[in-house]
Amino acid sequence: MSRLIVISNRVSVPKAAGAAGAQGGLAVALNSALREHRGIWFGWSGQETETFTGHLNMQRIDDVTTATIDLEPQDIDEYYNGYANRTLWPLFHYRIDLTEYDRNFGEGYERVNARFADSVLPLIEPDDLVWVHDYHLLPLGSLLRQKGVKNRIGLFLHTPWPPARLLVSLPFHERLVGSMLEYDVIGFQTTEWLGSFLHYVEKEMGLTINEDGTIDYDGRRIVARAFPIGIDYKEFVEGAESDEAQEAYDHLKASVRGRKMLIGVDRLDYSKGLGERFESFGRFLGDYPDIASKVVLLQIAPPSRGDVASYQQIREDLERKTGHINGAHADVAFVPIRYVNRGYPRRQLAGFYRASDIGLVTPLRDGMNLVAKEYVAAQNPEYPGVLILSQFAGAALQLTDALLVNPHSIDDVSEAIKQALDMPLTERRQRHEKLLASVRDEDVVYWRDAFVKALFGENANGNSAKEELA
Ligand SMILES: O=P(O)(O)OC[C@H]1O[C@H](O[C@H]2O[C@H](CO)[C@@H](O)[C@H](O)[C@H]2O)[C@H](O)[C@@H](O)[C@@H]1O
Numbered sequence: 001m002s003r004l005i006v007i008s009n010r011v012s013v014p015k016a017a018g019a020a021g022a023q024g025g026l027a028v029a030l031n032s033a034l035r036e037h038r039g040i041w042f043g044w045s046g047q048e049t050e051t052f053t054g055h056l057n058m059q060r061i062d063d064v065t066t067a068t069i070d071l072e073p074q075d076i077d078e079y080y081n082g083y084a085n086r087t088l089w090p091l092f093h094y095r096i097d098l099t100e101y102d103r104n105f106g107e108g109y110e111r112v113n114a115r116f117a118d119s120v121l122p123l124i125e126p127d128d129l130v131w132v133h134d135y136h137l138l139p140l141g142s143l144l145r146q147k148g149v150k151n152r153i154g155l156f157l158h159t160p161w162p163p164a165r166l167l168v169s170l171p172f173h174e175r176l177v178g179s180m181l182e183y184d185v186i187g188f189q190t191t192e193w194l195g196s197f198l199h200y201v202e203k204e205m206g207l208t209i210n211e212d213g214t215i216d217y218d219g220r221r222i223v224a225r226a227f228p229i230g231i232d233y234k235e236f237v238e239g240a241e242s243d244e245a246q247e248a249y250d251h252l253k254a255s256v257r258g259r260k261m262l263i264g265v266d267r268l269d270y271s272k273g274l275g276e277r278f279e280s281f282g283r284f285l286g287d288y289p290d291i292a293s294k295v296v297l298l299q300i301a302p303p304s305r306g307d308v309a310s311y312q313q314i315r316e317d318l319e320r321k322t323g324h325i326n327g328a329h330a331d332v333a334f335v336p337i338r339y340v341n342r343g344y345p346r347r348q349l350a351g352f353y354r355a356s357d358i359g360l361v362t363p364l365r366d367g368m369n370l371v372a373k374e375y376v377a378a379q380n381p382e383y384p385g386v387l388i389l390s391q392f393a394g395a396a397l398q399l400t401d402a403l404l405v406n407p408h409s410i411d412d413v414s415e416a417i418k419q420a421l422d423m424p425l426t427e428r429r430q431r432h433e434k435l436l437a438s439v440r441d442e443d444v445v446y447w448r449d450a451f452v453k454a455l456f457g458e459n460a461n462g463n464s465a466k467e468e469l470a
């Protein structure tokens with residue numbers, strides 16, 4: 001079996017990171033993918049250094065070998081806070097109003113990608129499969145090619161891919177997308193993002209898409225395909241059966257004293273639609289005063305990317321909205337929104353999910369959203385809760401038996417809360433059974449194996465991509 005060299009912006013192994021926190025879905029998924037695969041996970045340590053040395057810090061934690069580098073403050077500012085999170089992230093989430101175009105960010109992005117390429121190069125052996133992750137590292141494959149790397153290299157994008165009409169607002173968009181065509185496999189979360197990418201490639205680059213969706217470019221065949229990511233179902237369910245999960249469940253149940261419970265779990269990010277969610281819950285409380293005192297919303301929102309102004313802004317907005325709604329609807333013994341700005345270990349989250357009658361997952365745009373899948377996996381199949389899910393999350397294409405909502409419509413979400421509370425047990429069970437089958441069968445192992453198989457170069461007939469082209 002070929003070794004896997006996984007490269008992502010951040011390397012985050014749970015034990016090293018102290019288990020709790022806002023790891024995000026990418027880290028959770030890559031830990032699971034690598035635990036069963038020989039290989040190395042390379043990326044930024046999350047630490048600063050005064051002067052970049054390229055020194056590789058190698059560690060073996062939790063069955064995963066990691067190799068990390070430290071970055072200079074200017075790198076972190078221009079590459080991570082700058083181009084990645086002030087330019088590409090908002091643009092890829094369709095928020096050109098928040099997208100900043102600064103030449104220094106672009107230069108920092110290219111500099112750090114070059115630093116990644118130089119540093120990871122000595123780790124790559126001839127038969128290794130190289131798997132690059134996410135928008136932080138789009139040009140990395142082409143930089144490795146320039147250094148003579150002939151290995152199969154794939155890219156998986158965890159975020160949405162924007163429509164061509166939005167992408168062309170990015171200066172040098174042709175250069176960025178052109179560099180991506182050095183990968184052998186380009187993976188997206190859904191067919192929708194894949195379609196937007198192929199549309200751009202056809203329309204802006206004049207390339208032809210083959211009937212099987214592949215692209216021939218510069219004598220090579222590139223596979224562009226959707227590989228929806230899943231949760232580590234087995235590990236998650238084991239965690240959900242742990243004492244920690246049970247304690248979290250008992251504690252939360254006791255604290256709500258018979259009220260119906262709604263839960264949201266999201267990094268504090270404007271893409272997650274938290275403001276609209278709070279307003280929808282406020283509307284529900286106003287529209288149904290007779291049941292308002294019998295429902296509680298628990299929103300867990302660990303801070304994220306706090307050095308970026310738009311993230312500071314969303315934090316302030318949410319504090320104001322929570323205060324406003326709680327002020328209007330609380331009484332001496334009851335507060336409708338419990339808003340918690342900290343992260344929890346996933347075993348505790350599993351207990352919280354199970355204790356909740358409704359999972360409220362309403363991002364305005366989200367690559368996948370693993371929280372939606374975790375909520376389903378954590379339910380008691382005899383008495384399952386109801387998942388309310390944004391139609392704009394990647395997960396909505398698989399979890400079609402959730403109550404799908406338009407998160408921009410306060411009325412739509414408010415009415416979905418009412419529908420979920422009124423839903424008969426038989427319907428809850430029927431919906432949950434179908435949702436669970438998808439979450440269980442299309443898990444992280446399924447995702448990893450599908451991507452690695454494509455990266456290895458096998459098509460559905462078992463022939464390699466190279467043979468096909470010959
Ligand atoms: O590393 P951070 O800046 O703290 O951000 C955390 C991660 O956020 C994003 O996650 C995405 O990946 C998930 C798994 O595929 C997906 O479910 C979710 O919809 C995405 O938002 C980001 O793409 C990652 O690179 C970050 O590590």
Ligand SMILES: O=c1ccn([C@@H]2O[C@H](COP(=O)(O)OP(=O)(O)O)[C@@H](O)[C@H]2O)c(=O)[nH]1
Binds near residue numbers: 025346369
């Ligand atoms: O307090 C928290 C909040 C979130 N998470 C995990 O972070 C991931 C979030 O992934 P998702 O795909 O929903 O969104 P992302 O943050 O990657 O955009 C999920 O596995 C959550 O269980 C966690 O471990 N503790």
